[in-house]
């Protein structure tokens with residue numbers, strides 16, 4: 285076993301460039317090879333068990349080793365392992381999944397386009413909106429509004445929408461005109477003496493001023509995650525999204541909700557936009573849609589967006605966009621079964637019921653000398669570690685303490701995600717009360733050990 289994992293590790297080091305990894309440090313440290321999973325647990329190649337406190341990458345809603353998904357995938361593989369949906373071809377799982385998505389989605393999002401990843405979904409959003417505005421005779425209406433710390437993916441255009449420095453540096457993005465707005469995170473971006481309500485009002489004023497100075501006729505859409513995920517688990521201030529929606533509507537700017545993490549019950553509502561009281565024109569979805577058993581994502585959009593695109597495709601003779609694996613039969617069949625499981629087992633209700641247990645439990649860590657802020661809602665939560673609680677000063681360099689926390693977490697049998705020095709939890713929707721309690725015990729031990737090692741300033 286050890287020999288195998290050593291040789292596997294050597295081969296990994298020799299050949300694989302890992303996403304979001306320091307490639308030189310990886311040569312020294314090697315991989316953590318995960319071998320199997322069941323329920324909320326995964327096991328590494330030495331046999332050590334972990335609770336997957338981030339559901340993989342915020343996605344394995346139904347847990348690992350779900351037999352129903354295995355069976356559906358095998359059956360679809362045997363029946364029709366692949367077909368495409370170009371030039372009017374179609375297949376049943378792709379049609380049924382779209383029916384289901386439209387049934388679950390907020391009112392008015394009646395149309396679906398499939399991609400393989402969240403990044404491609406957001407690239408597709410930009411292409412669709414540009415295509416639409418060209419068709420409507422307003423070719424100057426192309427800019428996107430996006431927030432600092434947003435995560436919308438990493439393909440060239442999605443990375444342009446993303447507002448994190450690490451996704452831009454040395455990649456020569458942004459590639460498209462993106463106008464940035466302040467990140468709606470009060471703890472970090474609220475000003476001295478400002479209340480949260482005043483912070484929210486300032487951000488909405490900034491949005492209005494930005495639209496006025498750029499010109500509403502140059503701005504196509506605003507894209508945002510209802511609760512920002514990979515930027516550090518950042519819920520917006522109260523009233524923020526209602527205000528954003530109103531301003532977008534008044535200026536004929538499309539509202540795009542990136543639901544890649546929020547969607548399918550993570551916040552206790554089917555979609556994050558419902559939690560925060562706004563109705564988007566377009567949504568991107570992925571992750572919990574298939575519990576990431578198969579790579580699949582989708583763009584859902586309204587009748588007006590569809591009609592403009594449909595008319596233009598008629599004029600041109602085609603809608604010249606699509607991927608070989610758009611609406612892949614196995615991926616769509618698995619996603620459909622996954623959504624049925626989420627409904628039948630009321631996993632969104634489970635998330636809603638368990639939310640106070642996770643959120644209250646996490647807030648008890650506010651006493652830890654390293655914890656500057658505890659935040660989250662539904663079944664997503666985070667603690668932000670700081671060097672000085674009073675001044676909110678960050679550790680220098682940012683990320684070192686977070687990385688150390690991950691190592692201790694692993695020793696304690698808990699996988700979470702360190703985003704800089706913010707430790708994020710996003711456990712599978714199948715969790716029980718006892719699972720949440722155990723996650724909190726392990727997180728508590730991790731934070732205690734970390735505080736004992738690192739003396740705050």
Ligand code: PMP
Nearest residue numbers: 401402403435436437542544545
């Ligand atoms: N949007 C959001 C909100 C995401 O969190 C992510 C991935 N974490 C993406 C888009 C990109 O998805 P993918 O990694 O599948 O390209």
